[in-house]
Each structure stands twice: as C-alpha cells, then as structure tokens.
Amino acid sequence: MSKLLLNAIKREPVPRRPLWIMRQAGRYLPEYRALRKEHAFKDLASSAELATQVTLLPIERYPLDAAIVFADIMSPLPALGIEFDFAPGPIVANPIASAADVDRLPEPNLDRLAPEVIDALRMTRAALDDDVALLGFCGAPWTLAAYLVEGKGVKDFPTLRAFAHSEPAALDALLAKLSELMAQYLIAQHAAGADAVQIFDSWAGVLSLTSWEAQIRPHLERLLTRVGEAGVPRILFLQNAPHLMEAYASLPCEVLACDWRVDIAALQARHGDTRAVQGNIDPAILLGGADATRAAAERLLDRVSPLGHIVNLGHGILPGTPLASVSALIDVVHAETL
Numbered sequence: 415m416s417k418l419l420l421n422a423i424k425r426e427p428v429p430r431r432p433l434w435i436m437r438q439a440g441r442y443l444p445e446y447r448a449l450r451k452e453h454a455f456k457d458l459a460s461s462a463e464l465a466t467q468v469t470l471l472p473i474e475r476y477p478l479d480a481a482i483v484f485a486d487i488m489s490p491l492p493a494l495g496i497e498f499d500f501a502p503g504p505i506v507a508n509p510i511a512s513a514a515d516v517d518r519l520p521e522p523n524l525d526r527l528a529p530e531v532i533d534a535l536r537m538t539r540a541a542l543d544d545d546v547a548l549l550g551f552c553g554a555p556w557t558l559a560a561y562l563v564e565g566k567g568v569k570d571f572p573t574l575r576a577f578a579h580s581e582p583a584a585l586d587a588l589l590a591k592l593s594e595l596m597a598q599y600l601i602a603q604h605a606a607g608a609d610a611v612q613i614f615d616s617w618a619g620v621l622s623l624t625s626w627e628a629q630i631r632p633h634l635e636r637l638l639t640r641v642g643e644a645g646v647p648r649i650l651f652l653q654n655a656p657h658l659m660e661a662y663a664s665l666p667c668e669v670l671a672c673d674w675r676v677d678i679a680a681l682q683a684r685h686g687d688t689r690a691v692q693g694n695i696d697p698a699i700l701l702g703g704a705d706a707t708r709a710a711a712e713r714l715l716d717r718v719s720p721l722g723h724i725v726n727l728g729h730g731i732l733p734g735t736p737l738a739s740v741s742a743l744i745d746v747v748h749a750e751t752l
C-alpha cells in the first residue's frame with residue numbers, strides 16, 4: 415500500500431484522508447508518562463534508541479498515517495555552540511543580546527547537527543510499516559531566534575521584538591546562519607528516511623506583516639527554496655498568525671499547515687489548486703471529550719475537500735487529552751470513504 419500522506423501532499427486522490435497529530439508522542443499517552451518517570455525529556459531526546467522508542471509509541475497504539483521523529487526544535491543548535499536545557503520549555507544558557515554575540519557564533523560543526531535525530535530517523539524507518547510516512551522537522555529561523563534572543567518561551571517575546579528593531583543587522587545575520595543550518599539539517603533528515611519535513615513557525619505571529627515581510631520572509635524563503643531544490647516535500651506550519659496567512663501561502667512549499675484560528679476551508683478555496691492544506695481542529699476541543707471531538711471532526715471533513723487535505727489538530731495535542739477523544743477523531747477519519 416502507498417503512503418496516504420504522500421498522496422495527499424501531491425494532491426492526488428486518496429481512499430481516505432491521512433491523519434497525524436502534532437505532539438502525538440506527548441504526555442496524553444500513559445506509556446510516554448511512564449517513560450518520563452524514568453528519564454528526563456533531554457535524555458529521551460538525546461538517545462537515538464529512546465527517541466525511536468518514543469516516536470513509535472503513538473503508532474503502536476493508533477493507526478496514524480505518519481510518525482514524527484521525537485526531538486525538539488533546539489536539537490540541532492549544539493552545531494552553533496549553543497547550550498540549553500528544558501524546564502519544561504527550552505532555556506538558553508547565554509541568550510544573544512548584541513551583534514557581537516551573533517559574530518561570536520562559531521562556524522557550524524556538522525558533527526553536532528543532531529546526529530541522534532538522524533540515527534533515530536534511520537531506526538524508526540526500519541521499524542515502520544511501508545504505508546506509514548515518517549516526518550522530520552525543524553524550527554523556522556524566526557522561532558529558533560525567539561528562544562536564542564529571549565532565552566526562553568515568554569508571552570509575546572518583547573525582548574525579541576525589541577532586538578528586531580534595535581539590532582536589525584544582527585537579527586539578519588542570525589537568521590541567515592539559522593536558515594543555512596536548518597536547510598542542511600532538513601536535507602540530512604530526508605536522506606536518513608524522512609518522507610517529508612515540517613517547518614514549525616510557532617512564534618511567527620508576534621511581528622506585524624510589514625516587519626515580517628522586511629526581516630523574516632527572505633530567510634524563510636531561502637530555507638524553503640533550498641529544501642525544495644533537494645526534492646524534500648515541505649509542510650509549513652504557522653501558529654497564532656492569521657494576519658500572516660496569505661504571506662505564508664505565497665512561500666514555496668507543498669503543504670500549508672494552519673492553526674484553528676484560520677478558516678481552513680477558505681484557505682483551501684484560495685490555494686487548493688497549488689497547495690495541500692493540513693489541520694486544524696482546536697486541540698482544546700479534544701479536552702471536551704469524544705462527542706465534542708467527533709462533532710468537530712465531522713464538521714472539518716464536511717467543510718474541507720478531501721483532495722489535498724491532511725487531517726491534524728491546529729497545534730500540539732494537550733497533556734490532559736482523554737484517549738477516547740483521540741479514538742473518536744480516528745474513527746471519524748476512517749469512517750469516510752471517498
């Protein structure tokens with residue numbers, strides 16, 4: 415059997431829509447919580463064997479159409495000499511505060527470009543059935559810069575927004591380094607067995623459209639172009655940024671992945687002739703139980719054409735999500751015959 419996810423990426427007809435869930439290997443799974451009792455997150459993510467085991471957990475429990483390698487957007491940054499920890503989100507040891515800090519970043523050490531993630535991809539691919547796709551991922555340059563400049567996840571990232579306007583040349587140099595490194599990282603993930611890659615721009619939305627166009631677009635566009643030229647299918651995800659949706663739709667990629675704030679049916683109506691779409695059930699609805707989830711899933715399938723639609727949530731599944739909600743979502747998607 416072929417991989418439904420790849421058919422949908424190419425906007426080919428499918429017998430049913432493919433489904434995967436952002437953060438599908440997360441804390442809503444009892445088997446993940448059990449592993450986390452024995453190992454810190456960083457230990458799980460930095461061992462190829464443990465990361466492979468975690469990547470496969472949701473696939474062993476549920477008939478999902480893709481596995482996503484268990485890692486973090488920070489995983490490749492040791493290649494730039496960046497040190498960080500997790501508590502629970504990333505905490506950067508020495509945040510970037512000036513142009514001199516950017517200049518001091520060493521030339522990328524490709525031996526430290528997350529070799530554990532590359533190994534985990536190889537091991538996961540060997541363990542997966544042929545009809546399950548394997549996804550690699552990275553953080554978008556801006557979302558990575560958010561952690562590097564702010565030092566940690568902070569509401570609305572004020573230090574980052576100040577830096578963008580007080581040190582524009584430094585931000586430009588930082589984004590250029592990150593784009594180049596992420597292009598190499600995604601291409602290496604594809605070579606190790608990732609069928610497609612998702613670029614997470616989780617904090618895209620904190621800038622105005624005007625600032626985004628001037629400061630961010632050129633770097634994201636270069637990253638996407640390089641990865642596309644290498645023949646790697648690209649899923650571009652942006653979070654909490656409805657004002658940027660049309661700008662993202664003009665970037666080179668195969669799939670536009672949006673959060674629940676976006677009208678995905680309207681997005682498909684505007685761009686479905688050139689792009690697949692992915693999403694976008696509000697993850698909070700799953701907290702409301704199986705009936706609420708079933709209704710939301712049915713509404714989604716009703717509104718969005720199946721050609722070129724990958725079903726997913728609009729952001730990561732939340733830790734308290736009942737397993738019955740996940741089953742309900744899967745049942746609705748599997749009940750549709752096209």
Ligand code: 1CP
Pocket residue numbers: 435436437438439440441450455482483484485486487488500502503504551566567568614616653730
């Ligand atoms: O178990 C734990 O307590 C650690 C929680 C955790 C997990 C499970 C972190 C820390 N990262 C991860 C894994 C992770 N991160 C995956 C694995 C694949 C999957 O199961 O789906 C992925 C794709 C990510 C990507 C990621 N990390 C993003 C982009 C996606 C998104 O959620 O918007 C971001 C912004 C991060 C940063 C991060 N790392 C961890 C947390 C809790 C956060 C976000 C919160 C913060 O900024 O504090």
